[in-house]
Amino acid sequence: MPFDLFCTAIWEKPEPIAMSAFRSFFMCFVVAAAIVIPISAQLSPDFYDKLCPQALPTIRSILEKAIYHEPRLGASLLRVHFHDCFVNGCDASVLLDDTPNFTGEKTAGPNLNSLRGFEVIDEIKEAVNSACCGNVVSCADILAVAARDSVAILGGPSYQVLLGRRDARTASLNDANSDIPRPIFDFPALLSNFQNHGLDLNDLVLLSGGHTIGLARCTNFRDRIYNETNIKPKFAASLRGICPKEGGDDNTATLDATTANFDTEYFKDLLKLxxxxxxxxxLFKGVGSASDGLVQYYNNNPGAFFADFGVSMIKMGNMKPLTGSDGEIRMNCRKIN
Structure with missing residues (x-):
């Protein structure tokens, strides 16, 4: 059934199904006809307040159910937003599927067999289109809100998301391969990558703190547990049971000791190597560097981490968004209209 037939009926008395469906359709038709999408070059926290006040509550409701059944999804959706923004801005390019004539970003090295949660985004998009009686909420905005709500549901801060992004009509496999920071990067490479995206050292430490939730694949930490020395020996030994020298690439380990809770355990783990x-x-080598100091500070000040994490997420979400008449609002997040 078309999405507009699912819009909430507001009639007080029960009616025959055919008449009820007709009136629901009619109401959605009237609402959709009256929708005027704001044209603005600026993101705004109240972008959908009049356009579709049901949009954000709908996103939150679906996420609460999804994360309840699989807490790992919260970290996955936070990561999708991060990988989206780091490739030519926060424009939902990462959601585009490959076609016979188009190669998207999902098969890039940092994304292949790694990014997940796309089915939840599909579910959110369909539900939001229904709640809004039309295609008015962009996939890029859904990613930004889903990241924020995922963090909050897992015990983290609920910062104010700026909205009004539009969706890209294209994607770049090459840029995804070159622009997303890798788990093998050393500190200078990490900082340079963030600075190239208009972010700074504070943002690097804070956004890395998002690793307080989620898992990592064996292929991304194998070299560390077998070949590096700045690691707790017992910790490395315990991980070798999960990640053998050969095989088991997709075996996973938690990024910190409290992987289903958004907290400061990540920083505590860094202090313990x-x-x-x-x-x-x-980010922490114990040599008194600026990043060392930030790791120690946020480990000791959870409230500061929560507040500053939200600031850095808003800053990242402002990276080259499409607004106004640029791009489009996709009906289906996996393909252009």
Missing amino acids: KGLLHSDQE
């Missing part, structure tokens, strides 16, 4: 990824431990 128990960072899972090479890139994680690069």
